[in-house]
Amino acid sequence: MKKGLLLLIALFCISPARSQVLISLIFGDKLNSPFLEFGLDGGVNFSTISGLESSGTNVGFNLGFYFDIRSKKNPAWMINTGVIVKSPMGAHGIPVYSLNDVNLDNTFAGGSVNREIRYFNVPVLIKYQFKNNIYLKTGPQLGLLAKAFDEFTKEVDKDDVTYKKNIRDQIRVIDAGVALGVGYHMNVGNGLNITVQYYYGLVPVMKGDGPDVYNRSLYVTAGLPIGKGKAAQKRAEKEAELNKVILPEDEEPKK
Numbered sequence: 001m002k003k004g005l006l007l008l009i010a011l012f013c014i015s016p017a018r019s020q021v022l023i024s025l026i027f028g029d030k031l032n033s034p035f036l037e038f039g040l041d042g043g044v045n046f047s048t049i050s051g052l053e054s055s056g057t058n059v060g061f062n063l064g065f066y067f068d069i070r071s072k073k074n075p076a077w078m079i080n081t082g083v084i085v086k087s088p089m090g091a092h093g094i095p096v097y098s099l100n101d102v103n104l105d106n107t108f109a110g111g112s113v114n115r116e117i118r119y120f121n122v123p124v125l126i127k128y129q130f131k132n133n134i135y136l137k138t139g140p141q142l143g144l145l146a147k148a149f150d151e152f153t154k155e156v157d158k159d160d161v162t163y164k165k166n167i168r169d170q171i172r173v174i175d176a177g178v179a180l181g182v183g184y185h186m187n188v189g190n191g192l193n194i195t196v197q198y199y200y201g202l203v204p205v206m207k208g209d210g211p212d213v214y215n216r217s218l219y220v221t222a223g224l225p226i227g228k229g230k231a232a233q234k235r236a237e238k239e240a241e242l243n244k245v246i247l248p249e250d251e252e253p254k255k
Contacts, residue, residue, distance in 0.1 A: 032225065035075070037068040041082075041193070043221030047089040049115070049205060051213040055093025058116065062087045066223055068127065076129050080137050084121040087143070089215045091115045096152065104152075104163060111154030117171055117205070117215070119143035123179050133185045141199055143175035143215075170207055175215055177201035193223035 032038055042063040048054065066082035094113040098105055125139035148171040152163040181197030201215035 035070040035072055037070075037225050038065070039193070039223050039225040040065050041195075041221045041223035042086075043219060045087065045089075045217050045219045047091070047215065047217040049089075049091040049213045050201075050216050051211055052091055052115075053095060054091040054115075055112070056091075058088070058090040058092045058114065060088035060090075060116070062219060062221065064121075078127045078129070080125040080127040080139075081123060084119075084123070087119050087121045089117045089119065089217050094150070099152070099163075099165065107156070107161060108152045108154045108163065111152055114151045114153065115167075116147075116149060116151065117145070118147040119145055119175055121175075125179060125181070129185060133187065135183050135185060136181070137183075137197075138178070138180045141177055141179045145171055145173045145175070171205060172203060172207055174203065175201060175205070176203045177215065181219075191225055193221075195219070195221050195223065197221070 040063075042061065045060055045062050047058045047060065062084055063086040064082055064084035066080065069079040069081070071077040092114050094115055096108050096111050096113055099108070121141055121143045123139065123141040125137040125141075127135055127137035129135040145168065148166070148168045150165045150167055152165065154161050177200050179197055179199045181195050183193055183195035183197075186192045186194070197219040199215065199217040199219065203214070204212040205215055206213060
């Protein structure tokens, strides 16, 4: 089990996008038990940066994996964690600022800027599931910066002209805040999880002495357990094997 978790982490470090499928195939049934559910989740998130002048919400797609670790004393309580590997945040419609280049400044004058900040996010949430399969969860979420850029856009002769500026060195490497979510665990199949979750950042996004601004994001996701059915089938087969009574060949069943 320990070797499996180490390989799981290594796969995500090497190739985050493709590793989702590899993990599903390799670890699905091994990472599921009566008190542990492993799965993949993904969806859409709507992000803003509080305190930053902008005209709208940045829409992005998120993808990751999760673990639900149930309490053995009360299975309604669990720890919900994992890694949101693809999780863009940011803001839409930031006013254009100088790029310290006359040609670029002239080109994008009157345009707009979309800011995108990509993190590897790790939520560590307390989750409670009611008997009607509705659940609530809340707790801290930590983020590790991956990429950050401002995309300048301007329509010129009915064509969009864009320019990306790398701003990673202006963004704090660590983000942290509180997440609060509500969802429903379906009984169909292996149990799809539908969740609406809000993230409230508590660490200033930008470095420097400017005004503090913070990440805000609303997630709408679907989580699919991987290998849960296969793991349950293996457990059932093992229990049946243990409970099976084999009579000696020379002993006849009693009438």
